[in-house]
Amino acid sequence: MRSDDCGGKGRLLRHKLAVKHKDGHDIPVSFSGGIIYDQDQEIATFGLFTDLRALKQIEEDLEQTHNMLMQSEKMAGLGRLAAGVAHEINNPMSGIMLYANLIQEELGDDHHLNEDLQTIIREAERCKVIVADLLEFSHQTNYEMNPVALNDVIHKTITVLQHQPIFHNIEVIMELEENLPAIYGNSIRLNQVVMNIIVNGAQAMEGNGKLHILSRCRANHDINEIRISDSGPGIPDDLLEKIFDPFFTTKATGEGTGLGLSVSYAIVKEHKGSIRVNSSPESGTTFILRFPVVMDTLTGENND
Ligand SMILES: Nc1ncnc2c1ncn2[C@@H]1O[C@H](COP(=O)(O)OP(=O)(O)OP(=O)(O)O)[C@@H](O)[C@H]1O
Ligand SMILES: [Mg+2]
Missing domain, CATH: 1.10.287 (Helix Hairpins)
Structure with missing residues (x-):
């Protein structure tokens, strides 16, 4: 604070620091402080720490x-x-x-x-x-939309897939929230999305590992979320932004066309939902699907 370099003599403005949380992780803070002078006499110092976590979240x-x-x-x-x-x-x-x-x-x-x-x-x-x-x-097909129970979609997909050879050595852990409110959609298309993601997971694990499927209601019962995680090798950072592109595949010719995720992306968009992916070599890959819940009070309008 006594130097001239950080905002003028007697001042230290918006200096980025990290403060250690008691569990060991860093909390980003901004520090501003200064010296209070009486004539040339230093009589006090003050400092303001601002927690930047909320801001960081907004930026992300x-x-x-x-x-x-x-x-x-x-x-x-x-x-x-x-x-x-x-x-x-x-x-x-x-x-x-x-x-x-x-x-x-x-x-x-x-x-x-x-x-x-x-x-x-x-x-x-x-x-x-x-x-x-x-x-x-490319949204060139039409389909009927109805209230759909996402847990039924998951159950149906698993029932079809569990008898496929690639699933024989995969442990499937299901954690489905009961009484999930319905979403508005087409169950066959949603099946296709869930199936694409699960099959990708099984292929990434080469038929050996854990598949975790979770469903829950979030955000004041406004959103249904499905998380599908595999214990596979993860997706390298530089490929993450390509996986939803049509024809992007890392699989051998004849094994994958690279359309699974791009079609899934399109279907999720048609359902006013979102699809996200988290991936790391240690924890594998998680696909997160979110869909808006059908409003009870609007069912008349939504069922058109
Ligand atoms: N769970 C996952 N773990 C690791 N990589 C994945 C995972 N899911 C997708 N990928 C990567 O994303 C690419 C694109 O997936 P996508 O489903 O679109 O096509 P594909 O599986 O290669 O072929 P298709 O689904 O048409 O048979 C895959 O080739 C793979 O590299
Ligand atoms: Mg695929």
């Missing part, structure tokens, strides 16, 4: 909001592109399937080329599934 929230906005803009652009490509591919694909089927009928089941034709048809069908995903991603 702002940054996250900014990132989410960037992501939705990017998605909108990619969505238009994807929809265009999907429509273009749909017609020739239908042609390929139609003619392959015609040839197959003509040649009969016993023909030695039948297996090759089956392959053509199967691969063309795979393309159609990808195209359907793309259209989904």
